[in-house]
Amino acid sequence: MMSKDDLSNPVILDALKELANIGTGHAVTALSSMIGKFVGITVPEVYLESLGKVATILGDPGEEVSAVYVGYRGELDGGAMVIFDSSSTHGLLQALMGADMDLSDPMALSMLQEIGNILVGSFVSALATFFGNTILAEPPGVAVDMLGAVLNVLLAEVGQHADYLIIAKTTIAIEDVNIRGWIVDIPTPESFKRIIEKLGL
Template identity: 30%
Template sequence: MNKSLYSSLQLDVLKELANIGGGNAATAISQLVGKFVNMNVPTIDILDYNEIYEKIMAEDTEVVAVSMRVMGMESGNFLFVTTPKNAEILVRMMMPEGVQLSDELEYSAISELVNIVVTSYLNALSRMLDLSLISSVPALTVDMFGAILSYAYMESEQYDDQVMIIKNEFTYDGAKVESSLYFIPKPGVLDSLFKQIGV
C-alpha cells in the first residue's frame, strides 16, 4: 500500500497528533536540560518499505538509530533515525556545558531523547482515543540504514509494508537538526486508528 490510499484529511489528523506530541516533547526536553528546545513536524508521510530508500534515505547511509516497541491494541515499532553529525548536536543539546562525553553518556542522552519523543506521541494518542499503550526500553544501534530498517521488520514477522514517517526538526541554539521517526505498524493498525478517530 501507499499513502494514496489515505485521504488528505487522514494525513492532516496524523500531522496534528504529531504536532501535539512534538510540542509536549519539546516542553519535556526543555525542562529536563534547562535550555529552550523547539521541535516542529514539517512533514508526515505513509510509504511502502521500498519507497523509503528511493525517497527518504539510501540503504548504505550510516545512521544512529533508536528503536522502541509499542505494545497494546495498536502495536508496532518506532525507529528514530538521524545522521552521526546530527546525533552529536542532539547529544550536546541534552548534556550540560563542559561535560566530558563518553560513548555511554552519548548513547544514554540520545536514548532518553527518543524515549521522551515517543512517549509524548503515545500519550497524545492515548488521550485522544482512550487507549492503553506501553513502550519498551529504547535500544540504540549505529549501522547502515538498510540493515537497521530490515531488522526492524524482521523483529516481528507480521509487520505491515506501510511505514509512517514523521520528520522531526529540532531547533536549538540557532541551529536546526533534522531526524526521522518511523512507525512500522502491524497489519491493520493504521486503518484501525483512522476508524477510531472517525476519519
C-alpha cells in the first residue's frame, strides 16, 4: 500500500501537472472544433489527498453533476473523468443541440457521453502518445448523479492499493455561454511512481 510519504515528492506532482497539461490541451482542441467556440483552460492543479477527501477538491459531494469516465490501462493505469455541474450541463446541451434537454432523456445522456468521450478520449490518447502507445483506453461510462457517487467509479479503480492519491484537476470554460467543467485525472499512484522512475526523473 502506497503511503503519503511515497508520493510527497515534488517531481511526481510536477510530472503529473505536465502530463495533465498535455492531455487537456488536446481535449479542448477537440471540444472547440466540435462546438465552434473558444474553450479556455487553466493551468492544472495537482493534489496529494486522502481517498476520503478527493470529492471535496471538486465541490459538494451531494451536488448533481454530469460525468463521463474513461479508464486506461497499460504502462500507466488510472482513470480520467470530465465533470460539468448541472447548469453547465444544460448550457452544453443548449450549445450543441440548440435547445435545452431534460437530463433524464436518454438522448441527452448519449449526447453527453459523446462530448465527454471526445474530451476524455483525447486526453487519454494524448497520454498514450506521450508514452509511446503503451496505454489503452477503456469504453466510456456516463452518468448524471451526485458528484460523490460518480467519483466512486474512478476511486474504486485507483484506490485499491493506495490510501493517498495524486490528482490533476484542470478547469475548462466556455466563457460567453457560461459553461464550466473539470477534467480530473487520477493515475494509480503505484503505476505513476514506476513510470517516473523508469523515465529517470
